[in-house]
Amino acid sequence: SMYTESARLKEKYGAENVYDFGMGNPNLPAPDSIRETSIRVLQETDPWYLHHYMPNNGFPEAREKIAASLNRRFGEHFDANNIMMCTGAAGGLNCLLKVLMDPGQEILTFAPYFGEYDRYADNVGCTLTTVPPNIPTFQPDPAALEKCVTEKTRAVLIDNPNNPTGVVYNEETIRAIAAVLAKKEQEYGHAIYLISDEPYRELVFDGASVPWIPNDYKNTIVAYSFSKSLSLPGDRIGYLALRSEVEDFENIVAAVAVATRITGFINASGLQQLVCARCCDETVDISFYDKNRKRLYDALTAYGYEMPKPEGAFYLFMKTPTENDLEFVEKIKEHRILLTPGSGFGCPGYVRIAYCVAPETIEGALPGFKAMMEYYKNK
Numbered sequence: 001s002m003y004t005e006s007a008r009l010k011e012k013y014g015a016e017n018v019y020d021f022g023m024g025n026p027n028l029p030a031p032d033s034i035r036e037t038s039i040r041v042l043q044e045t046d047p048w049y050l051h052h053y054m055p056n057n058g059f060p061e062a063r064e065k066i067a068a069s070l071n072r073r074f075g076e077h078f079d080a081n082n083i084m085m086c087t088g089a090a091g092g093l094n095c096l097l098k099v100l101m102d103p104g105q106e107i108l109t110f111a112p113y114f115g116e117y118d119r120y121a122d123n124v125g126c127t128l129t130t131v132p133p134n135i136p137t138f139q140p141d142p143a144a145l146e147k148c149v150t151e152k153t154r155a156v157l158i159d160n161p162n163n164p165t166g167v168v169y170n171e172e173t174i175r176a177i178a179a180v181l182a183k184k185e186q187e188y189g190h191a192i193y194l195i196s197d198e199p200y201r202e203l204v205f206d207g208a209s210v211p212w213i214p215n216d217y218k219n220t221i222v223a224y225s226f227s228k229s230l231s232l233p234g235d236r237i238g239y240l241a242l243r244s245e246v247e248d249f250e251n252i253v254a255a256v257a258v259a260t261r262i263t264g265f266i267n268a269s270g271l272q273q274l275v276c277a278r279c280c281d282e283t284v285d286i287s288f289y290d291k292n293r294k295r296l297y298d299a300l301t302a303y304g305y306e307m308p309k310p311e312g313a314f315y316l317f318m319k320t321p322t323e324n325d326l327e328f329v330e331k332i333k334e335h336r337i338l339l340t341p342g343s344g345f346g347c348p349g350y351v352r353i354a355y356c357v358a359p360e361t362i363e364g365a366l367p368g369f370k371a372m373m374e375y376y377k378n379k
Helices: 002-013 032-044 047-051 060-074 088-100 117-123 142-148 171-188 249-262 270-278 286-303 325-335 359-377
Strands: 083-086 106-110 127-131 153-159 193-197 220-225 238-241 315-319 350-354
Touching: 032 270, 047 270, 060 083, 060 238, 060 270, 083 088, 083 249, 088 117, 088 153, 088 193, 088 220, 088 238, 088 249, 106 117, 106 142, 117 127, 127 142, 142 171, 153 171, 171 193, 286 315, 286 359, 325 350, 325 359
Parallel strands: 106 127, 106 153, 153 193, 193 220
Antiparallel strands: 083 238, 220 238, 315 350
């Protein structure tokens, strides 16, 4: 519906007069190395090998290269067996939940959260239960988590850096979450997996760093996508990573391969596996997003809006001057500004602003944001 509304307004007013902050669709091009590496892979690789079926978990050489990268960056001891290539983090998460969850069991996540997690839980017949938001910081509240864990809980799913807030869950928070889950594993006598969805891992600012969660909690599984770090959302390529010490490791790895097949993914794109494995240590120009972040945050807070200052991803999560975020989203369309309501992320009273846009979009929208604040102050 957001795509449709954006197209309607652009047709009516002209694309340059519509300020679309609705979708997290990177506006930076992929690094030149992606195109150059794609050409080399196509020229150097046997076409039969490249374009035919492969192991469902992906090319061994692609998995080895990614494992080596994680070993360098995080001091891991991975090999190809610890990596499973997937059709983006979304495809990997759906296959993983197919493996870990039985119908009627429970997944926990912290509000606000990526709204499609609801559908992922539906896909495997599970309940997604949200831990209430910790306002105004939006750092997860471990005490609130402990109250929500039940015997049916088999996984906790987090998005770090967070979509929609841009908050980075810090080391202190992660260690507290890990302590709660370790305690509950002992209490209930079964594993509770911490699944960390990390498509924005490289998009961090102000010296922030994203904790490598396997260091803090044994039963961690990391889901990663190259959609944001390399601006390849349409190429649908990512991976799952887990240590061999994760409970039931061998069965999880084998079952994810089966789930990849029976869910219809079959395997991730062969070309993109080999390209991204060679480019996995590269990123887009993150300073571009940082400039947008600072400009938008400084202007909006000067107008009187409230929000946590994001340390990662490319979103602001702004409190609306009315409790009804849906009303605000409709009202601000009068200024040809498109936003995403916080209700869709399990946190009404806020809106998400995706600042992965041209700087001109931000400058054109600022008068509308200012006018909206004045409207509600005088209402």
